[in-house]
Amino acid sequence: MLNADQVQELLEACGAILRGHFSLTSGAHSPVYVQSSLIVGDPVLGQxxxxxxxxxxxRSGTTCVLGSVLGGIILAYEVARTLGVRAVYAERLQGVLHLARGFDLTAADRVLVVDDVVITGGTIHELLQLVSSRGAEVTGVGVLVDRAEGPLEFGVPYHVLAKLQVPSWSPDVCPLCRQGRPLTRPRHGRL
Structure with a gap:
């Protein structure tokens, strides 16, 4: 079993932890960005x-693993494969997460929700609501990297591999902006 320090070392080694001045999806600015595609892009590391x-x-009792497109789709597949259960994906359509075409959840499903990187927990909460709306039960939330500034609560068991203590600021108080550092806006795996 990997401990948090080992996970962080693996992330550093594969180049997934970037340093600079980044605009996060939430709009906040941060000196660190986790390029999750580099984590799951390596099949051996991903497994x-x-x-x-x-x-x-x-580990026992989960019948399905749910992840979101983009960040959680490969992780959901790999975790489902490890558990020997099916993987289901959610995609954002007009700003709302929906089960991807052809996928469904029923009241018989016991769902593990996974994501690669959590900053605010917003996507996880949306996925939990999606599971609940289908009458399925959530068995837990599994995350590769939690970089939230405070503790996150999802009301179910929460298992995170690595917790990164990284500051983030609203743009109006960002010290990196004040220093004139160039801002990078990563979107969908592009820097």
């Missing part, structure tokens, strides 16, 4: 991390 996520308290 290793998926095994670690799948070892949470939900």
């Amino acid at each position: 290793r991390l998926a095994r670690a996520v799948s070892s949470g308290p939900w």
Whole structure:
């Protein structure tokens, strides 16, 4: 089993932890960005991390793993493969997460929700609501990297592989902006 320090070392080694001046999806600015595509883009590393996520308290009883497009789709597949259950994906359509075409959840499903990087927990909360709206039960939330500034609460078991203590600021008080550092706006895997 990987500990948090080992996970962070793996992320550093594959170049997934970038340093600079970044605009996050939330609009906040940060000196660190986690390029998650580099984490799951390496099949060996992806499998290793998926095994670690799948070892949470939900190992038995989960019937399905749910992740969102883009960040959680590969992780959901790898965790589902490790657990021997099906993977389901949610995609954002007109600003709202929906199950991707052809996928469904029923009241018989026991769902593990996964994501690659959590900053505010907003996507996870949307996924939990999606599961609830289908009458399915959530067995837990598994995340590769939690970089939230405070504790996150989802009302179900929460298993995170690495917790990064990284500051973020609203643009109007960002010290990197005041220093004139160039701002990078990563979107959909592009820097």
